Amino acid sequence: MPQHLPFPNDRIAVVSITRHGIALAGKVVAVLPGATLFAPDKFRAEAAAAAPGAAACYAGKTGDQIPALFAAFDGIVAIVSLGAVVRLIAPHLKNKDADPGVVVLDEAARYAIPVLSGHLGGANALAGVLAETLGAQPVLTTASDARETLAVDLLGRELGWTFEATHDEIVRASAAVVNDEPVALVQEAGSRDWWPRHANGRGGPLPANIRLDVTRIEDIDPAAWGAVLWVSHRPLPAALAPQLAGKTVIYRPPQAAQ
Incomplete structure (x- = not known):
């Protein structure tokens, strides 16, 4: 591609x-x-x-x-x-x-x-x-390229998304992706066209361990996921912040993408 x-x-x-x-x-x-x-x-x-x-x-x-x-x-x-x-x-x-x-x-x-x-x-x-x-x-x-899975640090880059995460959070989320741990991708904002035809994407389907089932961050069970990738314009709810600390990468699409 x-x-x-x-x-x-x-x-x-x-x-x-x-x-x-x-x-x-x-x-x-x-x-x-x-x-x-x-x-x-x-x-x-x-x-x-x-x-x-x-x-x-x-x-x-x-x-x-x-x-x-x-x-x-x-x-x-x-x-x-x-x-x-x-x-x-x-x-x-x-x-x-x-x-x-x-x-x-x-x-x-x-x-x-x-x-x-x-x-x-x-x-x-x-x-x-x-x-x-x-x-x-x-x-x-790089493991994500060799295995043709999602690259956490490239998700949405060509769509103008930025991410908020520490180095350790990026490392933990990337490891969860390539080690086939369950990863929740919760998208509340931004274009849905972030997988095919982009630096992050591949020609095949999204890997099975990356799940799109949850549509709101409040519905997340933090204990069920190795990592959480959250695409939103909202601040992280205070009640969830301690439970998601260290395992969450937050992506911020441009406001115009809503």
Whole structure:
């Protein structure tokens, strides 16, 4: 299904350090117009030919460019070995809310491997775009993607939904989803079109452990569910808050979606 990036193409950097990789980087820039190709200065001519008007060359070590790339771009396609990329980015990692989505693409364009910030950072979606446009195979290792189930931190994102939850609540709800625990999805607001044709969705039916039976949060039996996903504009009822603490993710659709 078509992939949707959570950032514009001009927030994507394509990094390559070899002649053959630079040629492929030019193809990546062509399918992601607005992206910028970064290459060592010694390959300036090759980079300019591969991505006319969209090449930026640097002197010195590639590792020295990482802080600036992390600060200026939301998505990075690295046509560099996986191990080298891990070593290059490791000293600069902060957290999943701040780090860019990083995808490694091999020089033959066979595999697109999300390495960092697969969901919130958009690396999985970026790998999907490369798969669609270059014929690469996306290598997705996040559990929700591998099992083709709901991604808690992506639910409703393309519909403008935001979520309210701590890191631990997201982790607990995500674990409940992928471990086939009963998960209540209580939708009181927003578009119902949040599963198919979206970054969160899949081609098949909603997994059986995610239940839509309850339509009001007051009707929830907290003890019956491993996690509760609540889509609403209302504040959480005070009487339920203690019982749902730690196991609930609240989603806020735009008011206009009612």
